[in-house]
Amino acid sequence: MSLLSVENLRVTFPTDHGPADVVRGLSFTLGRERLGIVGESGSGKSMTGRAIMGLVPAPGKVTADQLMFNGKDLRGLSEDERRDLRGTAMSMVLQDPKFSLNPVIRIGEQIEEAMAVHGTLGRRERRERALEALTAVRIKDPERVARLFPHEVSGGMGQRVMIAMMVVLEPALMIADEPTSALDVSVRGQVLDILADLVSRRGMGLILISHDLNMVARWCDRILVMYRGEIVEEIASGALMDAQHPYTRGLVASLPTIDETRDRLPVLDRGKL
Amino acid sequence: MIHVKDLSVSFSDVRVLHDVSFDVATGESFALVGESGSGKSTILKALAGQLPAFTGTLRIGEDNDTDRPFSARDRARQVQMVFQDPYGSLHPRRTIDDTLNEPLLIHGLPDRDSKVIAMLDAVGLPRRFRFRLPHQLSGGQRQRVAIARALMLNPPVLLLDEPTSALDVSVQAEILNLLKSLREEKNLTFLLVTHDLPVVSFLCDRLAILHAGRIVETANTEALRSGQLSSSYGQELFQRSVYG
Missing domain, CATH: 3.40.50.300 (P-loop containing nucleotide triphosphate hydrolases)
Incomplete structure (x- = not known):
C-alpha cells in the first residue's frame, strides 16, 4: 500500500x-x-x-x-485532527532556517517543544530524544548546540536543526x-x-x-x-536527459553546463507550450 | 580596466581579505x-567604493593613471553594480522611468527622454513598461531594469x-544572454561574483577562485571547462558542481 x-x-x-x-x-x-x-x-x-x-x-x-x-x-478532517497529524505523522522542512526557527528560544527547547505538544514523554526523555535527534543529523556536540540560539549557528547547521526538529517524532x-x-x-x-x-x-x-x-x-x-x-x-x-515534454527539455537546454561552449542559451518559448 | 594589488580588508580584528591581486583587461569578463x-x-564592495577602510591599490575604469582616487560622482560614470535580488534593489515606489532618469538628473545629462527609451530597447523591455512600478514586473523584468539602470551613465565596467x-x-538564460550581448555591443568589462561554475563557463573569459579571503588560483575558463583547475580547492569546487 x-x-x-x-x-x-x-x-x-x-x-x-x-x-x-x-x-x-x-x-x-x-x-x-x-x-x-x-x-x-x-x-x-x-x-x-x-x-x-x-x-x-x-x-x-x-x-x-x-x-x-x-x-x-x-x-x-477537522483542523484539530490535521494538527495532530502534523509533526507526529507528517512534517515539513522549510527553506530558510533564519526565518523558520524562533530567534529567542534555545535550539534544544525548540526541538523539545514538538514533543511537549504531541507526546506524553516526560521532561528528561524529551531532552534525551532532542539530543539524539541532533546526533542523527550529524551534529557532533549536541549538548552544546542545544544550548545555543539560532543566530549562533551557521546556515547549514540551522537547517540540520530544522531537520532534527522534524524527525524527532519520527513522521x-x-x-x-x-x-x-x-x-x-x-x-x-x-x-x-x-x-x-x-x-x-x-x-x-x-x-x-x-x-x-x-x-x-x-x-x-x-x-x-x-x-x-x-x-x-x-x-x-537519472533520466533527465531523456525527458520528452517540451517544457522539461526547454528547461534542461536553458541551463548552462560546466563545459559550456554555446554562444547563446536557448530560451523557453512559452507561447509554444 | 580593473587593477587590484595587495588588497587587504579587516572588520574589527578579523581579516577577511589577504593580499588579493588580479587584473582585468578592457572588454574582458572575469569571475570571482x-x-x-x-x-x-567584499572585493566588489571595495571596487564600488563602499568600503571605508582597506589597504592596497585599486584602480578601475578609464584614465586611471594617476593615484588620485575618483570622487563618488566620477566613479559612478566608471563603474556600476547589478545586485542579486531584483526584488530588493529597486525602489518600490518609483516608476521604471524615475529609476532610469535619476542617474541622468544627478549628472545633469541632456536628452533624458530618448536615452531612457533607447535603454529600454537595449535591455529588451517593452516601452509600455516605462511608467510601471517594480511590483508590476516579474523577477526577470526587474533584473532587466536593474541592468538598464546600471548602464544609464555608460560606464565601461559592470560589477555583477x-x-x-x-x-x-x-x-536566468534570458538574462545571461542579455549580459553577453550587451558586453559585445558596448565592449563592457565584467567582474562577476558567483558560486555557480556553469555560469562562469558561459559568461567569462577567466576566473579567480577564492578561499578564506585568499585567491588560491587564477585560471582561464578553458581550464574550468575541461576540469583542469590546478588547485585542490578548485578541483573540489569542480567536483561538487559536476557530481553534486
Missing part, C-alpha cells in the same frame, strides 16, 4: 477575475521513497506540499477526489520545500545525505520540492515536473 | 568564485553580484 495517494488535487484562490487554480488536478502516489517535485516559481509545487500538510492559507481552497495518507482520508512522511537553496554548495550535499539516510533508515517517504533540476535529478528516485499547476512529465532518476 | 564568507562580495541566482532557470 502506498503511503500517500493523491488524485485530482486542486488548490484554488479567489481573485478579482474569478477563482484561479494554482494546482490543477494533480494525481500521484508516494511509497517509502524519495520523490522530487520540480518546477519554476508559480508552478504550484510549494502549494502542493502545503495542501498535503493542510497548510494552504485562507482564502485558498483545497479539493481532491482522493487524498489518502497511511490509510486515512485527509479530506474532511512517516516528510516534505522538504527547497531545503538546501539557502545553503552553500558545500553543505548542500551534507544536508541531502542526512535526509537520504533518514529516509532509508526510518523507512520514511520524502517529497523534495525544488527548482534545482540537476539536484533533484541526481538525488530522487522519481521526479514530477510541474508547469502551471499540472504535472507535465514524470521522469525516473 | 567562492563560497559564502570567502570574501568575493550573483545577477541570476535569484531567478528561475529559464529566466
Whole structure:
C-alpha cells in the first residue's frame, strides 16, 4: 500500500477575475521513497506540499477526489485532527532556517517543544530524544548546540536543526520545500545525505520540492515536473536527459553546463507550450 | 580596466581579505568564485567604493593613471553594480522611468527622454513598461531594469553580484544572454561574483577562485571547462558542481 495517494488535487484562490487554480488536478502516489517535485516559481509545487500538510492559507481552497495518507482520508478532517497529524505523522522542512526557527528560544527547547505538544514523554526523555535527534543529523556536540540560539549557528547547521526538529517524532512522511537553496554548495550535499539516510533508515517517504533540476535529478528516485499547476512529465532518476515534454527539455537546454561552449542559451518559448 | 594589488580588508580584528591581486583587461569578463564568507562580495564592495577602510591599490575604469582616487560622482560614470535580488534593489515606489532618469538628473545629462527609451530597447523591455512600478514586473523584468539602470551613465565596467541566482532557470538564460550581448555591443568589462561554475563557463573569459579571503588560483575558463583547475580547492569546487 502506498503511503500517500493523491488524485485530482486542486488548490484554488479567489481573485478579482474569478477563482484561479494554482494546482490543477494533480494525481500521484508516494511509497517509502524519495520523490522530487520540480518546477519554476508559480508552478504550484510549494502549494502542493502545503495542501498535503493542510497548510494552504485562507482564502485558498483545497479539493481532491482522493487524498489518502497511511490509510486515512485527509479530506474532511477537522483542523484539530490535521494538527495532530502534523509533526507526529507528517512534517515539513522549510527553506530558510533564519526565518523558520524562533530567534529567542534555545535550539534544544525548540526541538523539545514538538514533543511537549504531541507526546506524553516526560521532561528528561524529551531532552534525551532532542539530543539524539541532533546526533542523527550529524551534529557532533549536541549538548552544546542545544544550548545555543539560532543566530549562533551557521546556515547549514540551522537547517540540520530544522531537520532534527522534524524527525524527532519520527513522521512517516516528510516534505522538504527547497531545503538546501539557502545553503552553500558545500553543505548542500551534507544536508541531502542526512535526509537520504533518514529516509532509508526510518523507512520514511520524502517529497523534495525544488527548482534545482540537476539536484533533484541526481538525488530522487522519481521526479514530477510541474508547469502551471499540472504535472507535465514524470521522469525516473537519472533520466533527465531523456525527458520528452517540451517544457522539461526547454528547461534542461536553458541551463548552462560546466563545459559550456554555446554562444547563446536557448530560451523557453512559452507561447509554444 | 580593473587593477587590484595587495588588497587587504579587516572588520574589527578579523581579516577577511589577504593580499588579493588580479587584473582585468578592457572588454574582458572575469569571475570571482567562492563560497559564502570567502570574501568575493567584499572585493566588489571595495571596487564600488563602499568600503571605508582597506589597504592596497585599486584602480578601475578609464584614465586611471594617476593615484588620485575618483570622487563618488566620477566613479559612478566608471563603474556600476547589478545586485542579486531584483526584488530588493529597486525602489518600490518609483516608476521604471524615475529609476532610469535619476542617474541622468544627478549628472545633469541632456536628452533624458530618448536615452531612457533607447535603454529600454537595449535591455529588451517593452516601452509600455516605462511608467510601471517594480511590483508590476516579474523577477526577470526587474533584473532587466536593474541592468538598464546600471548602464544609464555608460560606464565601461559592470560589477555583477550573483545577477541570476535569484531567478528561475529559464529566466536566468534570458538574462545571461542579455549580459553577453550587451558586453559585445558596448565592449563592457565584467567582474562577476558567483558560486555557480556553469555560469562562469558561459559568461567569462577567466576566473579567480577564492578561499578564506585568499585567491588560491587564477585560471582561464578553458581550464574550468575541461576540469583542469590546478588547485585542490578548485578541483573540489569542480567536483561538487559536476557530481553534486
